[in-house]
Amino acid sequence: MLRVLTLSTLFPDVSRPNFGVFVERQTLGLAAHPEVELRLVAPVGLPPWPLATLAHYRPLAALPRREMWKGLDAWRPRFATIPGTRGRFHVAALVRGLTPLLTEIRRDFPFDVIDAEFFFPDGPAAVALGRHFDVPVSIKARGADVHHWGMAPATSGQVVAAGKQAQGMLAVSQAMKADMVALGLPADRIRVHSTGVDLGRFAPRDRAAGKAALGVAGPLVVSLGALIPRKGHDIVLRAVESLPGVSLLIAGEGPERAALEAQIARAGIGDRARLLGGVPHADLPALLAAADMMALASSSEGLANAWVEALACGTPVVITDAGGAREVVTTPAAGRIVPREAAAFAAAIADLLAAPVPRDETRNAAARFTWEANTAALYDHLSELATHFRVFHGIPRHSAA
Incomplete structure (x- = not known):
């Protein structure tokens, strides 16, 4: 032993x-x-x-x-x-x-x-x-x-x-x-x-039912991570602000909460952008599976578990070229790697919404992470x-x- x-x-x-x-x-x-x-x-x-x-x-x-x-x-x-x-x-x-x-x-x-x-x-x-x-x-x-x-x-x-x-x-x-x-x-x-990643728990589900349970209608973007500057939630918020009809749910807690709440209020998008606070890990599969994509504008990462968990749910990611991003997003079905700018995130989100990828192809990108x-x-x-x-x-x- x-x-x-x-x-x-x-x-x-x-x-x-x-x-x-x-x-x-x-x-x-x-x-x-x-x-x-x-x-x-x-x-x-x-x-x-x-x-x-x-x-x-x-x-x-x-x-x-x-x-x-x-x-x-x-x-x-x-x-x-x-x-x-x-x-x-x-x-x-x-x-x-x-x-x-x-x-x-x-x-x-x-x-x-x-x-x-x-x-x-x-x-x-x-x-x-x-x-x-x-x-x-x-x-x-x-x-x-x-x-x-x-x-x-x-x-x-x-x-x-x-x-x-x-x-x-x-x-x-x-x-x-x-x-x-x-x-x-x-x-x-x-x-x-x-x-x-637990491929049994993190798996595709009925997206429409998932959105209904979250009180969301229409396209949904989810962002996961501590509410700290390094995670770039403010960038994703600005991107979603420029995309009428797109909703954003941010799961995480941290010192940037008040600033993000103020940003949502200033932009007048409180009807489609919400901070969920800390979400238990057991509840993340349902959240990620309900989303059309997961977006995270990190300035640095090692290899974010949230990337892989989203892909396992059949949900593509829009992320920066941080850490091991290119080791995860290896095919178009996995999502997009973009500059750390709101306009670039908005364009990638709009692109993926206009041409959705089959969820099984997205999930295949996570298959080796067991x-x-x-x-x-x-x-x-x-x-x-x-x-x-x-x-x-x-x-x-x-x-x-």
Whole structure:
């Protein structure tokens, strides 16, 4: 059995059910592998007292330190996040908090490998812990963890150093791998590891019935993602504003909500543009299947799960040339890649509405993104790291450090 310690600060909990749901799904898949035993450590960052007592942080502070989460034995240790330091001290705080916990876990579960599921602060912390416990480390890059933390002055050095010291790395797309190499990370230690999609849940449905359930008549565009500037919801709003009769539903929550509400009001399109707030992941298949297309004007991405989930529902996408976009939109049936401008989005949306593509052709673009393939590739990657590390260091299997 391969014993895996999965470390991820990006993971759902009862207060944030959609937070890193794709990491959760990947972890559940790996845990179900017949040759794997897995323990999950999902650290929770909180500011020092008394800030941690503020209403915003109370749900996180109230989370159990250990629980069974969908069959996973999960620990949720705390680590200090000091406001105004731009993440500079996150890694040191995480290592301090995790060293005694992993020492305790290792008494009964001598893990073979640490699987860090987000590059920062998880990656640098995992490298320090791997060195302490004498086990190999894999770090996965997903998007903002490299595009933001890997370029921010306070943290970029920690990200690059961790990548150079990790025994292996994963990237969600070829484009993500190229960005990592551009930062100076060794290409020969980076493996592209594609996301998955549940093709049973995300599948075409009766579009007319779906629209009726949402209170929409006529063409429908859906946009998914946190309400932050990077996702470009304002651009899609301006595009839809110029398309009479087209409705837009935006699923997500974040600090840009008030600005987007004001934009809708100024444009006078409140009758056909709505913010849905955070939508449970279980409800996304119905939403995406009801749409004529999914539009997302991201300035950066790794490989957005929303792209693949939309395609699996037979819903084409209109997206920017961000991250792995060209690895997903490989045929006209999958949608369009356009400049990050409202006019370009409007033209592409109008084009797809004028000449709809058969939904089965669109769905075919998602066929290779399966969770089964994701699990198999992750198992191969981690087991190879563990085997090579033991052989190179002459370590007997499952010896505790």
